[in-house]
Amino acid sequence: MSLLATLPVVIPMVAGILALLAVSRPRLQQAIGIAGAAALLAVSLVLMVAVSDGSVLVAAMGDWIPPIGIALVVDPLSAAMIAIAAATGLAAAVYALADPRAARTRAWPGLPPLLMFLLCGVCGAFVTGDLFNLYVWFEVMLISSFALLAQGGGKERLAGALRYVGLNLVSTVMMLASVGMLYGLTGTLNLADLHNAAIAADRPGALAAVAMLLLIAFGIKAAVFPLFFWLPAAYPTLPIPVAAVFAGLLTKVGVYAMLRVFPLVLGPEALGDTHILLQESLIWIAALTMLTGVLGAAAQSDMRRILSWHIISQIGYMIMGLALWTTLGVVGAVFYLLHHIIVKANLFLVAGVAERMTGSGELAKTGGLYKQAPWLGVLFLIPALSLAGVPPLSGFWAKYLLVRAGLEIGEYVLVAVALVVGLLTLYSMTKIWLEAFWKPAPETVSVRPLSRRESLAMLGPITVFALMTVVIGLAAEPVFIYAERAGLLLVEPAPYVETVLGAPR
């Protein structure tokens, strides 16, 4: 059983190395990329089935029994996150086939190896059960994303990369310092063991300081208010398949780390009275992140920029679920996380198609897409309306859960903010719809149809993601039950802790 838990890290790593070796043959490289992502997806589905009853898989590395060695732990949340990461990676790898230049230019080392190493880092962060190991996986993820960001090296992209690199380096250093302080206080790094040790340490004040450091470290990664400035500077400059992966996955790894570490290690039992400080900060961060993100988006006139700002506002919703600190709230956050990655990646992919057809992402220079390609309009509307939370799409259920969780404990202001932001999201999506799809094309712009190759490679992933959005919306119950099990394990981690510490020896 334990071998299965290592595969989410091993598969992308091996695929990445193979793709590096095939660097002189771009087509083979692309095939390896697609095969690697598909294999990862298959493994993650097996993992999801294995843990869907709320059980936990543990793999002790090198047979060092936890809490001594590093344990890889797969619970429902991490299994689902791996599945969605793999799906996003697969979509990006297929989508990249549409760019004939990618196969010809010799940009070293090409997209597939970096994509695989990025997935390796992301999946490693999802499966690790050790705080220092989490830091290491963050670094693997970061260095791959740095390389993806700087590749090609246009002027604007370099300036964006500088901001991204700078803030993310500060974030990892802060995480490292907080790991050191936590080790000094508790004498362990295993997350399950930390749960007990943090309570036993009985140092709420010192732990609160660690919690705040971690909040800033993860907050920079998740791009929450006021630490989000690197995101709108960097993301819009990326090539579309990379932008989709970044938009869907990277900030969500920060949210995942918060969901994993805060309830498990720095919960009310460990922090005592100071816990209210952490919770209050999270509530303010959630509200302000939602608002600034959506207002920033309203001021933009470029598709990529609008979508980038919306990433920020959507992060606010997930933080809101954690900030409520109730079971329903965390379940809502998990549901939101799962639905959001699909929707956001898909919106970037659709924006890429729109750009390809009209030659620009600037809304004023686009138009007439609905006349030329009505199906693309439908494929845009599904994720766009889901993002805004229109029933019966997936986003509606995610928002419904969070709003209900907020009302249950009387956080009316936060709920009101969430609802207003949903409305403003609809405004931004309507703006894209009216400008790019509905209005006639400007005279200077000629809308060109997609070639056969482009249609297959670009519209395939978009259609699958759109279908997933509809299916999650119409059959929300199984997804909710799964999210409930995942969320329960986060809020009441006793089974998680017991399984990890009692791993077979």
Add this chain to the structure above:
Amino acid sequence: MEAWLALAAGGLTAGAVYLLLARSLVHFVFGIVLLSNAANLVLFAAGRTTWGLPALIPDGMSEPDGPIANALPQALILTAIVIGFGLLCFVLVLVDRVRRRWETADIDQIHEKALSGKDLEP
């Protein structure tokens, strides 16, 4: 000893913040260096520091004789130094590329150039 380490970490962090907020990209790189070393010192202090006592268990005993430094944080620091070094190399190359493409290493001037070009920045 811990007090000196705390002071050193604090001093390094203060210097790092000053350098990170400077306009020059070269200062920024040095800021990153100082900051990561401050974090390493924090890790180092977390494992207790003792003078001249190896982290070994004497013959015939099952635990160390008296307090000795924990070796694990020191191993963590080694890992962090290696990772930090790799990232630093990347940052140096990135800063060099930015300087060449924008023909300046001043972050404000890059911002101004970006604004005066086309509408690059929100």
